[in-house]
Amino acid sequence: KVGAAVTPVINLLRDHLLDAQILYGDETELQVLKEDGRPAQRKSYLWVQASGTGPPVRLFTYAPSRSAQTALGLYLGAAKGAALMTDGYDAYTSVAADNELVHLACWAHVRRKFVEAEAALPKAARGLEQPATQLLALIAALYACEAQAEEQKLDAVRRRQLRQDRSVQILAQIEALVLAHLHSVLPQSLLGRGLHYLHEQWPKLVRFVDDGRYPLDNNHAENAIRPFVIGRKNWLFSDSVGGAQASANLYTLIETAKANGIEPYRYLRQLFQDLPAAQSVDDFEALLPWNIKLPA
16 A cells, blocks of 8 residues: 555656656566466566666666567656666667667676676686686776776766777777687687677667766666565565555665665655645655655
C-alpha cells in the first residue's frame, strides 16, 4: 500500500529525470512468482534510470520484459539532444535513435573485460607486453585525466579542452592497439571478446571528448542498482507484480534520497507523515527529496 501511495511522487521524479541533459540506464533480472500468463521461473527485469544534470534522480521501474519496446517506453519524452550513457545492450541503440539522443558507451564495462582477460593469464605470462595489460594502462590514463579535471574543478569547457589535449591522444593509442590485435586472437577468448566489444562500441566510446559534460562511464546507474542486486541475493524474488512495483517505487525513493545527500530513513519518515495531506501537484512537488523540509 505504501509503494502504491507514493506513485504521484514517483511520477514527478520521472518528469524531472526526463528533463535531464545527461541520462544513465541499466537493468537487472528480477523473478516474480505470480504473474498472469508467465511461469514463476521466467525472468522479469528491474530497470534503473539516473539523471546526470538537474536534481539527482534514481528511478526504478519493473517490467516483465527486457525488450527494446520496454526500453523505448521508459525514455519516451526525454529531452531531445540529451546524452544517454549505457552498456552495450542493443535495445538502447533504438532508444537513442528514436528519441534523438547522443548515445555514449561505458568505459568501465570495457575495462572489466580486460581485467578478466589479464586475470586468465598465467602469472608468469603477465606483463606490459600483454595487450590486455597495455589496454588497462591506457584506460587508466583516461581516468587519470578525469581525476585531474575533478581535482582542478574544471567546468565543462575546460574539461573538454583537457580531453582534446590528452584523452584524444590516448584514444588513438587504444585504437591502434585494438586494430593490431583484433584479428590475431581467438574471437571467443576473453581477450578476443574484449577487443571485439571495444571495437563494436568504439563510436560511442569516443564521444565523451566532444563535450565536457559527458561522462566516461555508467557508474551512476550501476551504483544505484547495486543495493538491489545485493538485496536480491537474500530475498531472491518478488511474490507478485504489485510487490515488484512497490519495491521499484521504494528503491526509487531511497536511492534518490541518497543521491541528494539525505539519510533515507529521515526522508521516508517525513514523506509518510506529509503524504496524506498532499492534494495538488505543488503539494507533491514539495515532497521530493530536494524540496522536502526535514526537522533539524
